[in-house]
Amino acid sequence: MNKSLLVGAVLGAVGVTAGGAVATYNVVTAPQYAEVLAVKPINETIRTPREVCNEVTVTRQAPVKDQHKIAGTAIGAVVGGLLGNQVGGGNGKKLATVAGAVGGGYAGNKVQENMQAKDTYTTTETRCNTVTDTSEKLVGYNVKYELDGKVAQVRMANDPGQRIPVRDGQLVLAD
Template sequence: MNKSLLVGAVLGAVGVTAGGAVATYSLVGGGPDYAEVLAVQPVNETIKTPRQECKDVAVTRQRPVQDQHRVVGTAIGAIAGGLLGNQVGGGSGKKIATVAGAVGGGYAGNQVQGSMQSRDTYTTTETRCKTVQDASEKLVGYDVKYQLNGKVDQVRMDHDPGSRIPLNKQGQLILVKQDTVAQ
């Protein structure tokens, strides 16, 4: 075999290998270093916290009735009505007036005692409580719309990335916030 033919073959093989390496490098590592951010939307969550809200209120109550059948009022009314009826007329008319006065007075006494009992009230203060919900907003992340290699997509991030999202060497998004060290 000719020496120059051998040198040419070796140099050709080296050239093809180098060309393939450059082409592979430009395909893998030659892409963009970042994705372009198109829109950022903060995502909030509503937090509801229950708490007790209490206030003092005036409450009016009726006192307990000791004479539910209103016997005392009926009896006093009947006696008073009977005495008044006895003052009217004479003979058997006096007896009828006394009985009628006693019946009317008994009824009137019963009604007066009932009215007095219904107005016999007292007022106390009671504490009334109810559960209310306090609402607050908590930022849980950001929905980020981005464009990479002509394709539009969306991802949720824990921080606002600004105008660009960096990519790693494999062309994937770096979603964790990178700390910048001062140089």
């Protein structure tokens, strides 16, 4: 056999063996992937309270100056007594005067009471209440995946797409 042929054959065999070893290494250590079966976004409801104020027109009763309605009672008694005095004569006139004064006093009291109840004023007030605004915030994803024939689930910060990289049998969840 020719020496150069023998050296060529040995070098060729070494080259093929080395190439096979490199190819086998790449196949064994080539990145694997878990297949994503479902992705469900996880939202958190955020509640933010805030105060809302409005100007409101309010009608109030005016402060009563004569709480016991003395003026109305007195004026009513005087007017009723004068009118009662115009009726009858003698003791009947005295009785009519007293009855007129009592009735007039009561009527004057009630007239003043009604007038005070209708004595109102209008003002504007600021009224505030708390309302709660709600919003949704995406906080992550629940990902269902299949790896080596087993189905599992993991929470991820980002949507992984159709597959998740696997290194040494473990999911690679961060870059």
